[in-house]
Amino acid sequence: MFGSRKNVLAVDVGSSAVKILEVHRDRDDLVITGFSRVDVASDTNRADAIGECLKRGKFGGKRTVTAVSGKAVITRFLTMVRMSHEELQRAVAFEAEKYIPWPIEESQIDAVSLGDVQSQDPNAPPEMRVLVVAAKKSHVTDHAQMMVDHGLLPLAIDVDALALATAFEIHGRVTGSPPPQGAIALVDIGSSKTIVNILSGGTTRFVREVDMAGSDMTQAVSRKLAVEPFEAERIKCGPGDRAADIEDAIGPTLSDLGNEISLSLDYFEHQGEGTVEMVYLSGGGSLAPTVAESLERATGKKTQTWNPIEGLKVHGSRLDVDELNARAASLAVAVGLAAREV
Ligand SMILES: Nc1ncnc2c1ncn2[C@@H]1O[C@H](COP(=O)(O)OP(=O)(O)OP(=O)(O)O)[C@@H](O)[C@H]1O
Ligand SMILES: [Mg+2]
Incomplete structure (x- = not known):
């Protein structure tokens, strides 16, 4: 039932982790049938991480949608x-x-x-x-070649920021949330970059990538607690009784990030295309403590997280549903790629 041509692999090659979702599409229905995620330790082992991610996911098909981002x-x-x-x-x-x-x-x-x-x-x-x-x-051909080298068949190459908007649209549809009135900003805090995509009437009207995200928070923790980055990353993601230390350490980074986002919101609003009513957060970096509060303070806009896989059907026999849910925040780009018409 799930082995047909309607299966697609959504491959998000993030700077800190490769995320692959396998989905089965039937008319408007999107069913997650596979998921795998592998850390990218450095730029040089990105290809290895894709290979490992494919191996662990035990996916059926080769039809792939992926995305590029960054300065190129x-x-x-x-x-x-x-x-x-x-x-x-x-x-x-x-x-x-x-x-x-x-x-x-x-x-x-x-x-x-x-x-x-x-x-x-x-x-x-x-x-x-x-x-x-x-x-x-x-940049595009290198990215496509990386997929081909792993035996995949790239059908489409999207852009992270636009896939984010597709995911939000799908989320609205499957959860039955009323479409937002006025403009809203999607902010995806990854590891090396934060994407800002401002939508008005459901259409992207402004896109920017800010070079500040989760890895900057890790560096701040590393400096403040005088620990190695690897240890800082571990404490940041599970602070336990050191939550106050983490909040303290990442405060200045969040404040800088908030100011950068504010500049984008101001720029958009000065173009006369509407007022941003809400900021919706995703990305692994949005899981750090106090992110929503800090950004709300900096931007003056109501800010909340959203779950990119909420409302999607999951066919759980071949995937770890707990792991999928734990990683949900970082799957917005992958969901957007999975939902793309190809
Ligand atoms: N529980 C957590 N608390 C704080 N930060 C977290 C948590 N889980 C993940 N992160 C951070 O989220 C970031 C990874 O998120 P994500 O997978 O969205 O990024 P990416 O796609 O690899 O990066 P990019 O989009 O910048 O290329 C890392 O910086 C990681 O430390
Ligand atoms: Mg990312």
Whole structure:
């Protein structure tokens, strides 16, 4: 029943851990049929971690959706004259050249219309808001090759920040939560980066990656408690009676992160596209103590965590459901990849 072409592996190669979800898709239904997660000890053993993760997961199929992120991926929002999808793909190459710090021929560019823009001037030609994603070709092909090297068949390569938004949309659908009124910010605190994706009317309107996340909290703990990073990581994730020490140690990092997020929210709001009503947290880094309170204080916005696998069906015979639930916060990108149409 779960061995058909409708199975997909969602492979999230995070900077601290590889997470793979195997899902079975049947019409609108998404069933998690496999899960595995392996730490990435360093950049050099990323490929090994993928191999180990695949081995442990004992997955059936090869059909894979994965994502890229970081400095080799650029996301821009432009206002352009209204045109067809085909015309847009051609036109956007010229536009993108202005924003890409590497030669245009080394870029993979995708553009999608986010809908019409209301102009003040009734005689102006109709315009639309456009999301442009440009990635360095070599980065995308290297990532795809890494999948192929492990015997996988990459069907699509997404971007972490956009997969995050897909996961949130799925969450709303399967939990029956009413779509948020106004704008909301998704904030995924990983290990090396924090993604900020601001949605308005369910559509991504702003994306930014902040180079500050869980590993900065670990370093702060390591300095404050004068312990090795490995030990700091262990104490951070299970502080026991040292919770007050951890809160103390990570306070300045959370305050800096909160300020960076505030800058993004302010930037978005000054563009006149709405007011951010809520901040929704995910990512392993969101599990550290006092994160929601600290970010709420820094941003002045109501802040809460959400569970990316809440409401999804789980077919538990081949996976460790407790482990899946314990890691749920860090699975937003993987869920978004799993839900992507391919
Ligand atoms: N219980 C916990 N308390 C505090 N921090 C935690 C906890 N569990 C995980 N983390 C932190 O979450 C981070 C990993 O989260 P996640 O898996 O979302 O990141 P990643 O995808 O590997 O990184 P990135 O998205 O930056 O590439 C690590 O910094 C880890 O220390
Ligand atoms: Mg991540």
